[in-house]
Amino acid sequence: MKYSLMAASIIFGLSGVAVAAPYKLTELPISDIGKMNYVTDANESGEAIGRVTGLYNLPVDISYIDFQDSSITNYYDTYKAILENRDETITFTLDDIQNGNALATDAEAHTFMLSYLSSSTQSASAEFQKISSVAGLEFTGTSVNLIDLFDIESPDYAGLTRSVSNAMTAIAADGTVAGWGSAPFKKITFTPEGESEAKTYFIRDWHARGIVISPGGKRVTLEPEFTEYGGYSIATDITLTDEGNYLVVGQASVGLPENSQTTITDNCDDKDEPEAVCIWRQGRGVYDLRAYQWTLDKDFNVIETKNLGIGLERKDDEDNPFYSSAFAVNKAGIAVGKSRIRVDDSLKAYEEPGYYQNGQFFTLREHDVFDQAGNAVDINDSNVIAGYVGKQYQGSLFEVAGFYYDMSNKTLVEIPSYFSGSDTYVRDINNAGYIVGQGETEKNVSNPRSEAFMYKLGDEKLTNINDLLPCQSDEFPYTVAEAIRITDDNTIYAVATKTVTKLDSFGNPDKDSNGNEASESVTVPVVLTKTGSTELEQCVAPETETYERQSASLSWLSLLALPLLWVRRRRQK
Template identity: 90%
Template sequence: MKYSLMAASIIFGLSGQAIAATYKLTELPTSDIGKMHYVTDVNESGDAIGRVTGLYNLPVDISYIDFQDSTITNYYDTYKRILEDREETITFTLDDIENGDALSTDSEAHNFMLGYLSSGTQSASAEFQKISSVAGLEFTGTSANEVDIFDIESPDYAGLTRSVSNAMTAVAADGTAVGWGSAPFKKITFTPEGESEAKTYFVRDWHARGIVISPGGKRVVLDPSFTEYGGYSIASDITLTDEGNYLVVGQASVGLSENSQTTITDNCDDKDEPEAVCIWRQGRGVYDLRAYQWTLDKDFNVIETKDLGIGLERKDDEDNPFYSSAYAINKAGIAVGRSRVRIDDSLKAYEEPGYYQDGQFFTLREHDDFYQTGYALDINDNNVIAGYVGRQNQGTLFEVNGFYYDMNDKTLVEIPSYFSGSDTYVRDINNAGYMVGEGETEKNVSNPRSEAFMYKIGDEKLTNINDLLPCKSDEFPYTVSEAIRITDDNTIYAVATKTVTKLDSFGNPDKDSDGNEASESVVVPVVLTKTGSTEISECVAPETETYERQSASLSWLSLIALPLVWLRRRRKR
C-alpha cells in the first residue's frame, strides 16, 4: 500500500481540484453505549483504541436530593420557560421525578436531571453526584468494546458508577495500550464540626493514574513518585523498543510546592468537610507535575521510573507549583511535550514546546512574545518533531500554526494553512514525513468549521483529505473533520461527521409530541485506505447544510448553559 512516486506527485501537486476516490473511507465499528465515537491511536498493524462520549442511560441517584431546594426548583422553572419559548410543553414535574418513575421512563426528565447535576453550582460541589459521560474503547474487526479502567460497580444503583474519567491514549507495535483514568467517586456521610446533622458527600481517593494494558489483559498501574493526598499520573504514549522493553511517558506528581502545602494545611483539616473533598477541590494543579517516564520489561514489570525534567529552576522566593508534560516518545527514547520555561531570568514562567534528553528540557525556538505557547505532540523515529504553536491569552489559544522540527538541523518550520488566519493543528507524523491534523475552513462564524488535512514535509500547501474521497452525497454523507493518525504506508485514521436520526439520553429515537423524528450530526471513527486511483473529477459544491432541530428534546449537555441560553433569548425579545 505504498505510494508510487507518480501517485504522490499527482495527489500533492494539484490545486483547486478534487481527486475522486483516491482514498476509500471505511467506518470503524461503533458501540451501542454512547453517541459520539473517536479513534485516538492505532499501530502499524491496525490495532486501534478510542473513546465514546454522550453515554446513554447514565445513572442518576436522587436519594439525597432535596427537591424543595431553590437550586433545583429555579432550574426547573428556567427549563420550562425555554420549552415554552419553543412552543412546547414540559412532560414532567419535579414530583414525577422524586416520587414517580419519570427518571426511568421519560428521557426529557432524565435529560433534565443530568443537566442539573452537571451545571456549574452542582458540578463544583462535592455534595452532588459526579457523572462522567465518556468511556474508553478498543476496536476489533467487528466491534468496539468498552475498556473500563478504574470504575467499579455502584452500591447505590445497578451497573458502574459512571463517575470516572477514562482515556485510552496510545498503543504500541504489539497491541499493548496505555491510558489513564480517575478514581471512582463514592457516597459518604460526614458531620461538620459544630453541627449535629450529617451531610452527604461524594469523594474519591486520587485524581488520576496511568495504566498499561497488555494484549493478554494484564494491567499495570503507573504510580507517581509522590502519592500523598492521592497524587496524579497519566500515560500519554508508549513505544516498544527493539530490545523488547516498553517506554511509557506522561505526567506525574513529584511533590508539593510551599504554597500548595500551606493551602492544604490551612484548609483541608477534616473539620468543616472531609479532607478528600478539600483535596478534590484543589485539582491536579496543587501538585508539582513533571514529564515522567516508566520503563517496563517484556513481562510488564516496571524496571525504571524517571522525572524527565523541566525547563526552569525554581527561585528561592517562588512558592507556586510548576509543571512539564510529555506527550510522545520514539524508539530512541526521545520524549516530546511542553514545559514551563524562563526567559532572561524573568520571574514570569512561560510555556513552550520542546523535547527531553538527559534530564533536560530543550525548547524548539526563541521565546520572544509574552503570549507565545505551543505543543510538541509527536516525534517519529527520524527525530522529526510535530505539533502546533500559537498565542494564548486567558486560556484561549489563537493564531495557531502547525509545525515540524528536525532535530538534525534544529529548525522549527511552520507549515501552510488552508488560508491566512486559519488555525491549523498537527496531530501526527509518520516516518516518511507525512503529517495529519485539522485546519479551519471557515472562520469568524458562530461555529467555526474544520476539516482534516495531510501534508508532506516540503510541500507548498495542505491537502484537504475530503478532496481525496468521493464527492459528498446521500450515498457518501461524510465530512472528515480531524485526522488523528497516519501510518507509514499512509493509511489515515480519522473522525468524520455524518447526519443520522437523533437519539435521546436512553438511546432511543428522539421524537416530538407529533411523533416526528429529529436529525443530528454525530462523530464516527473512520479508516482511509488508498485505492490506487488517480482520476480527477470536479465535485459540485453542496448547498450549505442546515440542521433543524425539529422540536426534539434538549441535549443534557446543553442544559449546563441554561441561564445563558435564557438570557440570550430574553435579549432577542
C-alpha cells in the same frame, strides 16, 4: 447531488469511466452505548483504540437530593421556560422525578437531571453526584469492546458508577495499550463540626493514574513519584523498543510546593468538610507536575521510572507549582511535549514546546513574544518533531499554526494553513514525512468548522483529506473533521461527522413536539486507505452549482505508491 452541465460534461468525458477517489473511507465499528464515537490511536497492524461519549442511560442517584431546595426548583423553572419559548410543553414535574418513575421512563426528565448535575454550580460542589459520560473503546475487526479503566460497581444503583475518566491514549506495535483514568467517586455522609445533621458528600481517592494494559489483559498501574493527597499520573504514549521494552511517557506529580502545602494545611482540616473533598477541590494544579517516563520489561514489570525534567529552576522566592508534560516518545527514547521556561532570568514562567533528552528540556525556538505558547505532540524515528504553536490568553491558544522541527538541523518550520488566520492543529507525523491534523475551514462564525488535512514535509500547501474522498452524497454522508493517526504506508485514522436519526438520553429515536423524528450530526471513527488512484473526483456543491475539485494528478500523491526506502521505520505506538 446535483451537477451543473459543465461539471457533468467534464466527469463523463474522463475516458468514459468514473474517476475513483484516491482514498476509500471505512467506518470502524461503533458502540451502541453512546452517541459520539472516536478513534484515538492505531498501530501499523491496524489495531485501534478510541472512546465513546454521550453515554445513554447514565445512572442518576436522587436519594440524597432535596427537591424543595431553591437550586433545583429554580433550575426547573428555567428549563421549563426554555421549552415554552420553543413552543414545547414540559412532560414532567419535580414530583414525578422524586416520587414517580419519570427518571426511568421519560427521557426529558432524565436529560433534565443530567443537565442539573452537570451545571457549573452542582458540578463544582462535592455534595452532588459526579457523572462522567465517557468509556474507552478497543476496535477488534468487526466489533468493538468497552474498556473501563478504574470504574467499579456502584453500591447505590445497578452497574458501574460512571463517575470516572477513561482515556485510551496510545497503542504499541504489539497491541499493548496506554491510557489514564480517574478514581471512582463514592458517596459518604459526614457531619461538619458544630452541626448536628450529617451531609452527603462524593469523594474519590486520587485525581488520576496512568495505566498499561497488555494484549493478554494484564493491567499495570503507573504510580506517580509523589502520592500524598492522592497524587496524579497520566500516560499519553507508549513505544515498543527493538530490545523488547516498553517506553511510556506522560505526566506525574513529583512534589508539593510550599504554597500548595500551606493551602492544604490551612483549609483541609477535616472539620467543615471531609479532607478528601477539600483535596478534590484543589485539583491537580496543587502539585509540581513533571514530564515522566516509565519503562516496562517484556513481562510488564516497571523496571525504571524517570522524571524527564523541566525547562526552568525554581527560585528561592517562588512557592507556586510548575509543570512540564510529555506527549510522545520514539524508539530512541526522545520524548516531546511542553514545559514552563524562563526568559531573561525573569520571575515570569512561559510555556513552550520542546523535547526531553538526558534529563533536560530543550525548546524549539526563541521565546520573544510574551504570550507565545505551543505543544509538541509527536516525534518520528528520524527525530522530526511535529506540533502546533500559537498565542496564549487565559489558558487558551489562538492564531494556532502547525509546525515541524528537524533535530538534525534544529530548524522549526511552520506549515501552511487552509487560509490566513485558520487555526491549524497537528496530531501525528509518520516516518515517511507526512503530517495529519485538522484546520479551520470557516472562521468568525458561531461554530467554526474544521476539516482534516494531510501535509508532506516541504510542500507549499495542505491537502484537505475530504478532497481525496468520494463526493459527499446520500450514499457518502461523511465529512472528515480530524485526522488522528497516519501509519507509515499513509493509512489514516480519523474522526468523521455524519447526520443520523437523533437519539434521546435512553438511546431511543427522539421526536419533536409534532411527533416527527429529528436528526443530528454525530462523530464516527473511520480508517482511510489508498485506492491506487491519483485523480480527484469532480464534486459540486448543490447550493452553488459549481464544482469544487479539479481533476488533476496530485504531484505528491503519486509518490504514495512508491517504496520510501530513505526513511527509517516509524515507531509503532
